[in-house]
Amino acid sequence: MTLRFGIIGCGDIGQLRAEAIHATPSTTLTAVSDVDSNRAASLASSYSAQVASDWHELVRRDDVDAMLVCTPPSLHAQMCTEALDAHKHVLCEKPLARNPVECRAILDAAQRSGCIVATGFNYRFYPSIMKARQLLDSGIIGKLDHIRSYTGYMATAHSHPWMHEFETMGGGSLRDNGIHLIDLTCYFLGDVAHAQGLGSNAVWQFDGCEDNGFLLLKNKAGNIATVQASWTEWRGYRLLIELYGHLGCIRASCFPMWTQVIWSDKLGGKTQRKRHLFPYTHLMEHLRSYRWVVVQSFIHELDSLARAVRGEETQLAIGHDGALAIEAAHAASENDTPPPESKRPS
Ligand SMILES: NC(=O)c1ccc[n+]([C@@H]2O[C@H](COP(=O)([O-])OP(=O)(O)OC[C@H]3O[C@@H](n4cnc5c(N)ncnc54)[C@H](O)[C@@H]3O)[C@@H](O)[C@H]2O)c1
Structure with a gap:
């Protein structure tokens, strides 16, 4: 159908x-x-x-x-x-x-x-993230221990002014680029039960919108993740998520696209490493721009939705995942982001 x-x-x-x-x-x-x-x-x-x-x-x-x-x-x-x-x-x-x-x-x-x-x-459907999922599920780094993740770009690249307006967004970087990262972190961590965070808007001073948001997440098993989302990144657009296990770690970057795995057969043993570089994605990005990469991920996502409608299990993010990410982002804005009524100095 x-x-x-x-x-x-x-x-x-x-x-x-x-x-x-x-x-x-x-x-x-x-x-x-x-x-x-x-x-x-x-x-x-x-x-x-x-x-x-x-x-x-x-x-x-x-x-x-x-x-x-x-x-x-x-x-x-x-x-x-x-x-x-x-x-x-x-x-x-x-x-x-x-x-x-x-x-x-x-x-x-x-x-x-x-x-x-x-x-x-x-982002769940970017090649580096799908590879990270596959590697984690294969058990190559043993039991997951903790996650460290970061995304950032400069607010000068905002394509619309509403991206830093509280009324439209409900907050800042954690709801913008950060919301993808929160989802990825929760996706790998699983069963997130606790979130706490802080935000700061000291650089851009957009009312009610953090330009740097920091979260600590914990799952039911006690595994911890740190998340930082930034609008003050000086080196282009970056997204890196690092999954640490008992026997190694997996690093996945989206900009540029690569995944690295470092692993050992036993704790403290000799390590091996492998890097996945996705040459076809890089070639098409070069020929057709990053928009091609985005559309490919949308195609995966749409196909997953069509399969979910047919009752199949997929990696699609459902509404609960979207709500969980907002609850986590909210933990930071509740704590420290100046309220929207505080005015930017003229
Ligand atoms: N998945 C991603 O990586 C990604 C990237 C960028 C933006 N987004 C999200 O996509 C959404 C749209 O962002 P965008 O950059 O395309 O914004 P945009 O401003 O380019 O497009 C929004 C469109 O909505 C239209 N619109 C506004 N009010 C409407 C109404 N009442 N009825 C019908 N149309 C209406 C506007 O006229 C405009 O054409 C946002 O939620 C944004 O956060 C997602």
Whole structure:
């Protein structure tokens, strides 16, 4: 069965999502909606799709099975909830919503409808991360002990001003680039039971939005992870996650894409190491830009959603994963981020 999609929001990500839907055999694009009617018309015409008069009409259409929500985060809760109540499956872009209360409303709607809500944590489907998952599951580094993870870029690269507006985002770097990293860290750690954190906005001073967020996570077994998300990284866009086990460690980087494993047969024994470099990904990134890499991860994600709808087990991030990541991010903003009413000095 082909999953027929509607897209709400035809901006940067909506356009890449449409390209991915078109390239995924199990999915098709039926109709789109955007408050910018030119944008909607242009995207629809590229993929022979229709333009809905507004997003409320789109979620009610009988010829749509699933919605892709690609609008700014402040709109996610309302759009996801209404789509789920209209018995549509939903893949919502990250962050799932601005805060735990909005996430809860989405999860409740999913439960009411019996439909799937997935969170757009496409980094799970990057080659270096899939390799890390495979290596960890193979047992090569023994039992997982702890995780260290970092992501950062400079806020000057924000593609929209709303990315550092509290009203739209609900917070700063931990809800932006950091939300992918929180999800990856939880994905590898498993059974996260505790989160605490701190945030600082001393550099950019965006009201209510940390430019550096720091988290400590702990799972039910007592394994600990550290997470840092930054908007003050001077060396391009970086994401590195390091998984430490009793017999070795796995390091996975997304920018650039590589995975390294160092392991030993016994604690304190002679080590071996191997690096996976993903030459095809590097070549295509060079020829077609990073957008190609993103679209490939979206294709994996969409295929996983189509399989999840058929009842198969997948690595797809569901709504609970999106809510867990926001709860963790919230732990930092609750503690230390200056409240939104504190004004930036003029
Ligand atoms: N998965 C990733 O790696 C990734 C990367 C970047 C952004 N994102 C997420 O994707 C989402 C969209 O980001 P973007 O960069 O594409 O933003 P964008 O501003 O380029 O696109 C958003 C679109 O939504 C439209 N929109 C706004 N209100 C609407 C409404 N009421 N009805 C219909 N359309 C409406 C806007 O007109 C715009 O075209 C955000 O949640 C963002 O965090 C995810």
